[in-house]
Amino acid sequence: MVSLNFDPRLCRNESEVISKLIVSYLLPQLGYSPDSWHQEVKVADIRLDFLTLVTPVIPFILDQIRPPNIVIEAKHPGQKLDRHNRKLRRYLSKLNARYGLLTNGKELKIYERDADGEVRLKFACQGKEIPAKINDIRAILGKISLSDIQQTVSSETERISNSPPCDLQNRTTAQTVNVSGEAERISNSLPCDLQNRTTMEEKSNMKVIAIYHNKGGVGKTTVSVNLAASLSRKGKKVLLIDMDAQANTTFATGLIKFQFEEDDNIIQSYVFHLLESGDFNFIPDIVRRSQGFNTPEIDVIPSHINLIEHQDKLNKIAVSRSRLLVKLKQVRDYYDIVIIDTPPSRDLYAEIPLIAADYLIIPSDLKPFANQGLNNVKNFVKQVNEYREAIARDPLVLMGVLPSKISTNSQFLKHTFPRQKSVISDRHNLPLMESIIYERTPLSNCLSRTKNEGEIEIPDPKSIFDFCDLKSDTSAEQSAEDFEFLAAEVLNKIQ
Structure with missing residues (x-):
């Protein structure tokens, strides 16, 4: 029976919020029949209270082509909605849904996920105001209102489906780029959507960010992988490059699953092979997708412990310093952001990322040794900028010192x-980023996860965001929020 009104006083628990507000009042008022909404849906590791579809699908299927239109979460009237909005935001991003509704009967909030992947509060009212504002809610979430959006998405999907397939490994043409006297043959073999995007965009907006400090243990890898994960969840196409022989970023993104040397599937194709020649081994040849690390997964150029053995060879080849820069130009119309995790050193493998990067973030725990090391960082950047000037490249832009592991x-x-923060500006004359990455247990636990496959325990690292989906607690949520804030600050500074 459809209720024509709603009284929040009738909702004494979560079950009654579901039955009396959502099922009996809200969904019918918005024009959704029982065949267009689904209750208690489990999608991968997400369990939803409700989701709706403008066009019913039989059998019920969710994918990128047929995402839910609305994700609805009901809570107990005694629970504050602010405790749950972050989880709803993750659900919208993970399911590619446009709208999310969160209510405890006393309040109702609607969130919208825009084309850039940003999730923002769209509408809010008190429970007692719902009947009076039902037309406003219907204008946003009503089945009729969303039908036009569904038609637009369907048209775009049909256009993409009709695009000709591409072969990542099929190389057809090449062009020559000269950097510092070296002719680099650049292959046009790109992923299918990379080729399509190249034809649509006249000017590249790709930004390259190096994460560097010459002191170890300040959180470079944690920042690199989770910043990449956050930007990816915001709809950015991200490439993550591991330039450290310790290969911590490679491990953290789930690419090292093997337990024995004979099973090593990294050694024949990793970042060294990208640097060893200008005539072969381009980014599409080396790049891999992270494995079980983030939703969505990200592209990774892995590293290997053997990288250190090749440094002398590359040092003897002057142009090896600019090869990463040149090869990144090949994919400049595909990736929005490239993040490079660097080694805690002042050697070739630290120099190459700073030559290729547009921006620099310096993670620091702000303790004495890390702060004293900032003078070394400044001097190293100065040397790199001299080389950049010699190849007609603008100086590296310092985004700031990022307080990390605080x-x-x-x-x-x-x-x-x-007092620690004041040292950065007063003594070292360096900008301090607004974001702060606090030291919390989930940040280490998410990257050290393991799982059993038969009798073998294998690594199963997760981004802090996917970790929250598996084990949501206040500390994990706060860490995820730290990286959401950092991603927003980075996007603001590179625009």
């Missing part, structure tokens, strides 16, 4: 942390 102890944050 204690959450209240007394530390009140007394010590402000």
Whole structure:
């Protein structure tokens, strides 16, 4: 029976929010019949209260072509909605849904995911205001209102489906680019959507960001992988490059699953092979997709412990310093952002990323050794900028020092942390980023996860975002929010 009104006082628990508000009142008022909404749906590792489809699908299937139109989450009237909005945001991103509705009967909030992947609050009202504002809600979430959007998506899907297939490994033509006297043959063999995008965009907006500090243990890898994950979830096409022989980023993105040397599937194709020649081994040849790390997965150029053995060979070839820069130009119309995790050193493998990058982020725990190392970083950047000038490249832009692995102890944050921050600007004359990456247990746990396959335990690292989907707690949510804030700051600074 369809209710013509709604009284939030009738909702005493989550079950009654579902039955009396959502099922009996809201869904019928928005024009959804029982065949167009689904209750208690499990999609991968997500369990949803409700989702709706403008066009019913039989059998029920969710994919990129047929995402849900609305994800609905009901909560107990005694729970604050602010505790759950982050999880709803993740659901929208993971399911490619446009709208999310969150309610406890006392309040109702609608979130919208835009074309750039940003999720923002679209509408909010008190439970007692729902009947009076049902037309406003219907204008956003009503079945009729969303039909036009569905038709637009279907038309675009048909256009993409009719595009000719491409073969990533099929090389047809080549062009020559000269950097510092070296002719680099650039292959036009690109992924299918890369080729399509190249023809549609006249000017590249790809930005390259190096994550560097010459001191180890300041969180470079944690920042690199989770910043890449956050940007990817915002709809950006991200390439993550591991330039450190420790291969921590390669491990963190799920690419090292083997337990024995004979099963090593990285050694024949990793970042060294990208640097060894200008005539072969281009990015499409080396790139891999992360494995079980993030939703969506990201593209990774892996590293290997053997990288260190090849440094002398590359040092003898002057143009090896600019090969990454040249090969990134090949994919400049495909990727939006490239993030490079660097080694804690001042050698060739640290120099190459700083030559290729547009921007630099310096993670630092702001402790004495890390702060003292900032002078070394400044001098190293100065040397790199001299080389950049010699190849007609603008100086590296310092985005700022990023406070990383910062204690959450209240007394530390009140007394010590402000003094540590002041040292960055007062003594070292460096900008400090607004974002702060706090040291919390989930940030280490998410990258050290394992799982059993038969009798063997294998690594199963996750981004902090996918970790939250598996094990949601306040600390993990806060860490994910740290990286969402960082991603937003980065996007703002590179625009």
